[in-house]
Amino acid sequence: MIRSIVRTTKGVPATDGAGVKLTRIIASPELDMIDPFLLFDRFESDKPQDYIAGFPTHPHRGFETVTYMLEGRMRHKDSVGNEGVIEPGGVQWMKAAKGILHSEMPEQEAGLLRGFQLWINLPAANKMEDPEYQEFTADNVPLEKLAGGGVVRVITGTTDKGTTGPVINKPTEPLYLDVSLHATGSFKQSLPKTHNGVLYVIDGSIRIGETVIESGELGVLSPGDTIFVYAGAEGGRFLLMAGKRLDEPVARGGPFVMNTRAEVLEAFEDLRAGRFV
Secondary structure (H helix, E strand, C coil), rough: CCCCCCEECCEEEEEEECCCEEEEECCCCCCCCCCCCCEEEEEECHHHHHCCCCCCCCCCEEEEEEEEEECCCCCEECCCEEEEEEECCCCCEECCCCCCCEEEEECCCCCCCCEEEEEEECCHHHCCCCCEEEEEEEHHHHHHEECCCCCCEEECCCCCCCCCCCEECCCCCCEEEEEEECCCCEEEECCCCEEEEEEEEEEEEEEEEEEEEECCCCECCCCCCEEEEEEEEEEEEEEEEECCCCCCEEEEEECCCEHHHHHHHHHHHHHHHHCCC
16 A cells, blocks of 8 residues: 555644744644644754743643754753753654653854654653653764665664564554655655554655645644655655544643643643652
8 A cells, every 4th residue: 555645734823932933733723633643843054042941940740842953953851860962963852651840941142043842642651650751863873875876864763674673663663754855756665554654855856646845834644654756856845744643632821732631730730749750
């Protein structure tokens, strides 16, 4: 079953943190969520006033956050003692689980800051586990060369050629690839039928079936087990993200994502009572 594109969206302008300007692509009025993906943001600006205030200390519970940097530097610090600077090509994967306080602050006062944040839901059975943290530099993200000169950066999951990313994630068995294709190049990847999938075009354009997706657009994939991607005349760079469907109730409350409203209210009470780590 070859996957096709069932819808596209460019997202909507938004602000988050202490006023960081971004584009909200998933968790917007146009696209609520794609199970297990709860939120997907793109931030990109060379104007310090758009990003300098960053994302000061705030709580999370019940899901994972993934920050992937293309340009610039972002410092992460959390309440269980993890700290590091994410630089271009690096990724920080945080499992908030039962609760964590963290901050993400630009490590620069000028220049281009460009990257993405993805929220991935956790199954009910994993929501109250201990937090975990994984961070990898660009040097630790393996590259797979494609015929025709393209390249795949493998953050998590395994490509059809056997290249495996450094991030280990069992609850949703995600695939997260950064694929660059030269003009008229192509890419094929198997995806489990249990997984939902999306593509986001960073630069250029790509075609899946009869659908062309331009830079700045996200395409939602139909069910199936294989995807074929063809680059446009000027090439294309895109993110391919897939994760196992949880098919569980979702209750949101700001920085908390649980299965019931009562659990969200409990998270707020635990935060007020200082029970977050």
